[in-house]
Every structure is written in C-alpha cells, then in structure tokens.
Amino acid sequence: MKQGLIILGVLILGLSSCRKDPEDPLHKTPSSYKPTLVDPATIFPVGKFGMPQLPSDNPFTEEGIYLGRMLFYDPILSFDSSISCGSCHKQEYAFAEPKKFSTGIFGLQTGRNSSSLYNLAYSRKFFWDARQSTLREQVFEPIQAHNEMAMTLPFLAKRLARTDRYIEYFDKAFGSNPNVFDMSKALEQFLMTLVSKDSRFNGFFPGKFSLLSDTEKRGALLFNGLVDFDMVTGLATGTDCFHCHGGALAQQNNPDMGGIANNGLDGNFTDKGYGAITGNPADRGLFKTPSLLNIAVTGPYMHDGRFATLDEVIDHYSDNVNYLSPTISPMMAAHGNKQLKLTPQQKADLKAFLLTMTDSAFLTNPAYSNPFKK
Amino acid sequence: MKKWSKWFWVLTMSIMAFSVQSCEENPPIVPPVVEGKTSIDLNFSALWNGQPLTFLTGWFEQPSPQKEYVQFFNFGMIVSKLRLVKEDGTEVLLGDGYQWIDFKKQRTKFNYEVPVGKYKAVRFTLGLDSAINHGDPNQWGAEHPLNGNLTGMHWGWAGGYIFQAIDGNYKDSLTDKYTKGMSFHTATDVMVRNFEVPVGTSMGAATFEVKEKATTPVQFNYHINRYYQGIELKKGSVSHSEGIKETALMQKLLENLKVNSAFEIPTP
Numbered sequence: 001m002k003q004g005l006i007i008l009g010v011l012i013l014g015l016s017s018c019r020k021d022p023e024d025p026l027h028k029t030p031s032s033y034k035p036t037l038v039d040p041a042t043i044f045p046v047g048k049f050g051m052p053q054l055p056s057d058n059p060f061t062e063e064g065i066y067l068g069r070m071l072f073y074d075p076i077l078s079f080d081s082s083i084s085c086g087s088c089h090k091q092e093y094a095f096a097e098p099k100k101f102s103t104g105i106f107g108l109q110t111g112r113n114s115s116s117l118y119n120l121a122y123s124r125k126f127f128w129d130a131r132q133s134t135l136r137e138q139v140f141e142p143i144q145a146h147n148e149m150a151m152t153l154p155f156l157a158k159r160l161a162r163t164d165r166y167i168e169y170f171d172k173a174f175g176s177n178p179n180v181f182d183m184s185k186a187l188e189q190f191l192m193t194l195v196s197k198d199s200r201f202n203g204f205f206p207g208k209f210s211l212l213s214d215t216e217k218r219g220a221l222l223f224n225g226l227v228d229f230d231m232v233t234g235l236a237t238g239t240d241c242f243h244c245h246g247g248a249l250a251q252q253n254n255p256d257m258g259g260i261a262n263n264g265l266d267g268n269f270t271d272k273g274y275g276a277i278t279g280n281p282a283d284r285g286l287f288k289t290p291s292l293l294n295i296a297v298t299g300p301y302m303h304d305g306r307f308a309t310l311d312e313v314i315d316h317y318s319d320n321v322n323y324l325s326p327t328i329s330p331m332m333a334a335h336g337n338k339q340l341k342l343t344p345q346q347k348a349d350l351k352a353f354l355l356t357m358t359d360s361a362f363l364t365n366p367a368y369s370n371p372f373k374k
Numbered sequence: 375m376k377k378w379s380k381w382f383w384v385l386t387m388s389i390m391a392f393s394v395q396s397c398e399e400n401p402p403i404v405p406p407v408v409e410g411k412t413s414i415d416l417n418f419s420a421l422w423n424g425q426p427l428t429f430l431t432g433w434f435e436q437p438s439p440q441k442e443y444v445q446f447f448n449f450g451m452i453v454s455k456l457r458l459v460k461e462d463g464t465e466v467l468l469g470d471g472y473q474w475i476d477f478k479k480q481r482t483k484f485n486y487e488v489p490v491g492k493y494k495a496v497r498f499t500l501g502l503d504s505a506i507n508h509g510d511p512n513q514w515g516a517e518h519p520l521n522g523n524l525t526g527m528h529w530g531w532a533g534g535y536i537f538q539a540i541d542g543n544y545k546d547s548l549t550d551k552y553t554k555g556m557s558f559h560t561a562t563d564v565m566v567r568n569f570e571v572p573v574g575t576s577m578g579a580a581t582f583e584v585k586e587k588a589t590t591p592v593q594f595n596y597h598i599n600r601y602y603q604g605i606e607l608k609k610g611s612v613s614h615s616e617g618i619k620e621t622a623l624m625q626k627l628l629e630n631l632k633v634n635s636a637f638e639i640p641t642p
Binding site (some may be wrong): 046047048050051052053054112120122204206226228238242246247248249252253254256257258259280282283297323326328329331332333334336 | 406430432446448452476478479510511512513514515516517521522523525526527528529537539541542543552553554555556557559611612616617
C-alpha cells in the first residue's frame with residue numbers, strides 16, 4: 001500500500017511536469033500571441049546601406065517594436081521612475097544630448113558624452129569603448145548603472161509585471177509575461193528600427209556630384225581625398241576622413257579598418273577607452289568611430305564632449321593632431337605626421353559638406369517619438 | 375509481495391518513460407547519419423620569416439636594404455575566382471569564388487566541398503573584375519565577403535573595393551620612441567593580379583589528394599616578409615594605389631608577391 005502511494009506520487013509528479021505551459025512564468029499559452037511580422041526589407045534601405053546582419057532569434061514584429069519604443073521612453077525603467085532612455089537620447093539631436101555629459105538618476109553625471117543612436121543594426125560594437133557586441137546586452141548597462149537608471153533587474157521585472165500596458169504588450173509581442181529578457185529583445189528591435197537614410201548626403205552619395213553646391217563639392221573632395229599636398233601651393237588636397245567615416249553610413253564598421261581608432265586627441269590617456277576593455281596597451285586611447293550622419297546636431301563632440309562645435313573638430317584634424325600619441329591610428333600617422341594646415345576656406349568647405357549629412361526626416365519621424373506624449 | 379512490487383515497478387517505470395517522452399513539445403531532431411562531406415579545409419596563414427604574424431605586439435625585422443622594424447595593425451584581403459586545379463588541368467571553383475580573408479580576425483579557415491581527386495595548384499585573383507569592383511556593394515547578402523559594411527574593405531565614395539589592406543607602424547631602429555604609420559591599400563582595376571600557386575615547396579612540385587567523405591586540410595602560407603623585400607619604408611610607407619609615386623610603390627609590392635613567391639602550399 002505504502003509502495004502504491006509512492007508510485008502514485010511519482011506518477012503525478014511525472015505528469016504534472018508535463019503541464020509546462022500554464023505554469024511557466026515567462027511563456028503562457030500562445031492564445032493572444034499572433035504578432036505581425038515586419039519584413040526587414042521595409043525597415044532597412046537595402047539599396048543604400050545593404051542588409052545588416054540581424055539576430056536570427058528576434059524577428060521584427062509590430063508589437064515588439066512598439067513595446068521597445070514604450071520601454072525606451074518609460075521612466076519606470078529607472079529606480080525612482082525619473083529617467084528614461086529618452087532622457088539622455090533625444091530624437092531632435094539624433095538621440096544624443098547637447099551636453100558634455102548627461103545627468104542620470106539623483107543628479108549624477110555620466111562619465112562620457114551621450115551617443116547618438118541610429119543605424120545601429122549596421123554596427124558591431126557598442127559604446128565609445130566598444131565594450132558590447134549586441135544591443136540586447138547593451139541595454140542592461142544603462143538600466144543598472146548607478147549613475148544612469150540605478151535599477152535592479154528583479155525589481156524591474158516586478159515593476160513591469162504590475163503594469164497593465166506591459167502585461168498586454170509582452171503577451172502580444174512575445175506571448176510572455178513581462179520579463180527582462182524579452183524586454184531586452186523588444187528594445188533591440190526598436191533600436192534597430194532607428195534608421196537615418198534621408199539626409200541630402202544619402203541622396204547624392206556616391207555618384208550624383210551635380211547635386212552639391214561648389215563649396216560642398218570642394219568639401220566632399222577633401223573629405224574623400226587621400227592626404228596629399230599640392231606641389232606648388234603646399235596646400236592639403238585631401239583630408240582622408242573617409243577611411244574612418246566613409247561609405248553611405250559615414251562610418252567604418254570594421255574595427256580593424258578604422259572602426260575603433262585613436263584619432264590623435266591625446267598623448268596621455270585619462271580615459272583608456274578600448275584599451276581598458278582589452279587590457280592591451282596598444283589599444284589605449286582607441287574609441288569607436290562614430291557615424292557622421294546628423295553630425296550637425298549631435299554636439300558636443302568626441303567621447304568626452306571636449307569640442308563644442310564642428311569648427312573645433314575641424315581645427316583639431318587640421319592643426320592639432322597629436323602625432324606623438326603612442327597608439328595613433330596608422331591611417332592618420334602614415335602621412336608623414338604633418339599637420340594638414342587647412343585654410344579658412346578649406347575648413348568652411350569641409351564643414352559645408354558635413355552639414356549635408358543632417359537627416360531632418362529622421363529627427364522628426366513620428367515612428368520614433370515618445371508614445372506617451374500625445 | 376515481492377513479485378507484486380517488481381511487476382509494479384516495471385509498469386511504473388514504463389509509464390514514466392512514456393510520460394516524460396510525451397512532455398517534449400518538439401520531438402528531438404535526430405541528426406541524419408553523417409555521411410561525411412568530401413571537402414577541403416583551406417587554411418590561410420600569414421608568416422614573417424616562417425613565424426606566425428602577430429598583431430600589435432613585437433616588431434618584425436625587415437633586413438634589406440637597411441634594417442627597419444614593422445608592426446602590424448590589420449591585414450585583410452579580398453580574392454575572387456578562388457579555385458583548385460586538378461592534376462589534369464581542370465578547375466574547381468571554391469564556393470562562388472569570392473572570399474574575404476582577415477588575418478587579424480583569424481577569419482582564415484574555409485571549408486569547401488570539392489570532388490575527389492588529386493590537385494596540383496590553387497588559382498585566385500587578388501581583387502575583383504571591374505564590373506563587380508565598381509558595382510553596388512549593397513547587392514550582397516549580409517554575410518557575403520563582398521558586403522562592404524561587413525568587411526569595411528570598400529571605399530564608398532571613391533568607388534571600388536580595397537583588395538588588400540595592410541596597416542601598421544614602423545621604426546628605423548628599435549630604440550626609436552617615435553613610431554611612424556604604414557598603410558598599404560591595394561585598390562583600383564589596374565592593381566588586380568592573378569596568381570597560380572602550385573602545390574609543393576621550393577623542393578619540388580607535388581599534389582594533394584581529396585578522398586571521398588573526408589575533409590582534407592590544405593595549408594596556404596602567405597610569406598608577408600617577401601612582400602616587403604627591398605622596400606624602404608622611410609622612402610614610402612603609404613600607398614593607397616593612387617597618384618604617381620604611390621601607384622609605382624604598390625606595383626612594386628605586388629610584383630614582390632610574384633617574384634619572391636610569397637604564396638606557398640606546402641604538401642600536406
């Protein structure tokens with residue numbers, strides 16, 4: 001009899017372990033789970049940028065993207081419900097912030113300048129020091145950083161699970177109850193849909209030179225020309241920006257080809273950047289090369305926001321490159337370590353060209369705006 | 375009692391086994407019995423005087439014409455029409471013939487299905503046909519070797535691909551504190567070069583045999599020091615294949631690859 005009971009018990013245990021669906025805290029019966037798939041070809045301008053490498057386990061869905069968008073703008077992701085991702089990443093500034101450093105929770109400052117966010121699906125490294133390789137992992141950092149959102153993940157999961165809109169949308173997007181894993185996937189989806197493709201630059205790149213004004217044309221030639229000096233006048237005939245900021249994305253995404261580089265800002269590194277991640281002294285002072293699309297609105301510039309204006313940036317590349325910096329990119333140092341010494345006209349030309357990269361349709365696209373503001 | 379319990383245990387265990395099995399939502403995918411592909415693992419290695427090339431560590435001595443010291447930052451190449459040559463002279467295209475080899479990223483080993491037989495050489499083009507070179511770099515899939523965003527080996531504006539990118543630093547003497555940049559980018563239609571690399575070493579020609587349902591390793595050595603032979607970096611450490619001086623330097627470097635037999639397929 002006793003044996004019979006044990007057997008019965010074992011049997012029930014065995015059977016109940018099969019009834020996995022309703023008990024699973026994350027994934028419930030897929031009754032209301034019929035997400036609307038979004039074809040990546042409608043998100044990415046394949047003709048202009050090509051198709052990015054996309055994660056295979058996180059297909060775009062309308063519900064997933066919308067969930068990500070709500071999360072991006074929702075201050076409940078921070079400990080005291082005061083800060084959202086959108087606090088430091090503002091659409092009108094191409095999702096950067098016009099401050100040297102951003103202010104997180106309790107008035108604390110970030111250690112670096114806020115990054116602009118667009119065309120991230122084409123990037124393979126994230127943050128100035130390139131420490132993350134996927135957006136999905138990346139999103140956990142600001143949420144937990146003590147000086148950004150200062151949240152713990154278990155607490156956040158509980159908070160999301162108490163909120164009606166998330167109960168509804170996690171179900172619609174993933175067939176799950178609110179949880180931080182699907183949260184990171186929804187944010188990944190939304191972040192990847194931030195595509196900037198309609199600047200004037202992306203209209204004439206690579207071939208339609210006739211659409212440029214004279215000064216823009218001269219700027220384009222400098223930007224895309226290899227460093228050389230005119231034999232007669234001694235003036236620079238190229239500034240070689242394209243090696244690191246080239247192509248339709250205005251950004252080199254191969255880390256070894258200029259995608260992570262030291263552009264000659266410092267000789268001594270207060271912020272070791274990529275070197276602090278790899279531990280290799282040869283990587284000290286290397287930072288992720290940013291895209292120059294929308295560069296007119298993403299100031300202040302560089303990882304520490306040291307330059308307030310584009311003029312200061314151009315002055316740096318023209319006159320103040322630190323060729324003695326121990327890890328300076330070979331692509332910069334290969335030109336005889338000579339300052340370019342651009343004339344005021346050349347500087348103005350270069351700037352005029354950079355200004356063609358602003359995509360105002362992106363900066364005002366309602367699909368990226370705060371969904372809580374009507 | 376004893377008998378009864380024994381019988382009951384057997385029944386229970388079988389029910390358990392059954393119920394556990396029925397838990398599986400998706401039946402496990404039974405892998406097909408692996409027949410074994412008939413293939414080669416083509417493995418590229420970059421060597422300096424026979425030693426594996428390292429990146430951003432150490433300095434490699436360049437002996438002639440005057441000692442200089444070289445350090446590498448990156449080293450990638452784009453090849454096309456990559457193919458094997460059979461003993462009877464017929465060719466076998468490897469994949470679609472395009473490949474992006476990146477020594478720093480160690481993207482250097484590629485598996486290709488090929489017919490059984492004896493092979494005597496590898497042929498390839500360093501670079502691309504003009505139409506492809508100036509074609510749309512966005513027409514290729516996200517993982518394709520010609521996807522410009524994947525490889526970064528495309529010169530957006532100037533149009534066209536970089537067929538080989540070697541960047542790094544050099545010094546005149548090891549005690550120099552001051553390093554100088556080195557950047558050799560092979561590009562433009564006039565720099566396209568075809569190569570045939572016979573199997574075997576300088577000791578004599580040979581073949582390798584691909585056997586049925588087995589993967590045959592094929593080693594491809596790139597003796598990069600031979601690329602630098604006779605080059606004086608202080609007279610020119612940059613060539614992006616444009617302008618009179620830089621074009622001449624690049625042509626000399628590419629010639630070095632051939633004249634000095636920089637490529638080698640030692641017999642397995």
